[in-house]
Amino acid sequence: MKYIDEFQDPELARRLLDEIARTVTRPWAMMEVCGGQTHSIIRHGLDQLLPDTVELIHGPGCPVCVTPLAVIDKALEIASLPDVVFCSFGDMLRVPGSDRDLFRVKGDGGDVRVVYSPLDALRIAQRTPDKQVVFFGVGFETTAPAIAMTVHQAKRLGVRNLSLLVSHVRVPPAIEAVMRSPDCRVQAFLAAGHVCSVMGTSEYPALADTYRVPIVVTGFEPLDILEGIRRAVRQLERGEHHVENAYPRAVSAQGNPVALRVLREVFTTTDRTWRGIGTIPDSGWRLSDAYRDYDAEHRFDITGPAAAEPAVCRSGEVLQGLIKPHECAAFGIICTPRTPLGATMVSSEGACAAYYLYRRLSPPHTEEKASVD
Known part of the structure; x- marks a missing residue:
């Protein structure tokens, strides 16, 4: 398959690995931002094939993972209301709230539906005018344009029974939050190619300059990631810090102008809480004032007690x-994909889920592993 098989070529992968090994002269640590990249790295064992001097740090790159528990609980409350059709992508249905998930709500009689596009929710709203149809908008910049276009179309068509529960997050502020952490060890970033295909690369040069870190835009296949690592190592060894696009088949500097236009019309930036991290300024989107009537949080007055994360997680x-995931005492014991405790296990794209799926179950120093009690 074009752009798949040729980017999984083992001989080309070995050449890239050899070049990285020849280039690196000292330890470096870099972070891949996207959960899809993390899964590709762990699935193909790229981190184990790299020289010991190159460490890959797994970043906060899964929007399902970082959706706050309070937002999940709000979704569950709305989905449980009579006369509500609650629509979501399938990856949100098994994400646990404080005491249940959307599958449980559906089993208890709630009208919860998996859709493959937010436009499906618009069509449901048109066909069932006596119901309130709510779409759960979770994602990075990648999925935001389709959701923005959906509410734009709803307003244009005069569909009033559709609303969005929005929990969109933005990648560049998350990178800045990582770099501002006093415990930060990251010296370079592999930026997510699908995000940049929408947004372009204009937000990254300032980050690279301010924090003096190379930022390399990469794809998701093994050769994409290895090429991104090669470029990042080359910059680090030369003492450089600029933005490189190693994914030109999908990413341009200006991004997608049509998508950017609808995003600017429908959304405005806002502070957003990231599950497991906390509030990051300007790191999310909410519906703009012109679309406030389509905001599910405005339409449904749902309040409840503050949700608390498990202390052991x-x-x-x-x-x-x-x-790393296997350095958590709960990992693989009381926290598994079937019984997830925290952000990085609740989604199939989370780092903990990747380690569990591909059997990275042993911590580096088992004697230092803490008790879960």
């Missing part, structure tokens, strides 16, 4: 790259 440290 160290997903926040995983999301910030401070520990």
Whole structure:
């Protein structure tokens, strides 16, 4: 398959690995931002094939993972209301709230539907005018344009029974939050190619200059990631810090102008809480004032007690790259994909889920592993 098979070529991968090994002269640590990249790295064992001097730190790159528990609980409350059709992408249905998930709500009689596009929710709203249809908008900049276009179309068509529960997050502020952490060890970033295909690369040069870190835009196949690592190592060894696009087949500097236009019309930036991390200024989107009537949080007055994360869960440290998943005492014991405790296990794209799926179950120093009691 074009752009798949040729980017999984083992001989080309070995050449890239050899070049990285020849280039590196000292230890470097870099963070891949996207959870899809993390899964590709762990699935193909790229981190184990790299020289010991190149460490990959797994970043907060899964929007499902970082959706706050309070937002999940709000979604569950709305989905449980009579006369509500609650629509979501499938990856949100098994994400646990404080005491249940959307599958449980559906089993208890709630009208919860998996859709493959937010436009499906608009069509449901048109067909069932006697119902309130709510779409759960979770994602990075990648999925935001389709959701923005959906509410734009709803307003244009006069569809009033559709609303969005929005929990969109933005990548550049998250990178800045990582760099501002006093415990930060990251010296370079592999930026997510799908995000940059929408947004372009204009937000990254200032970050690279301010924090003196190379930022290399990469894709998701093994050769994409290795090429991104090669370029990042080359910059680090030369003492450089600029933005490189190693994914030109999908990313241009200006991004997608049509998508950017609808995003600017429908959304405005806002502070957003990231599960396991905390509030990051200007790191999210909410509906603009012109679309406030389509905001589910405005339409449904849902309040409840503040949700608390399990104390034993160290997903926040995983999301910030401070520990690897198997260094958490709960990992693989009381925290599994079937019984997830924290952000990085709740989604199939989370770092903990990747380590569990691909059997990275042993911590580096088992004698230092803490008790879960």
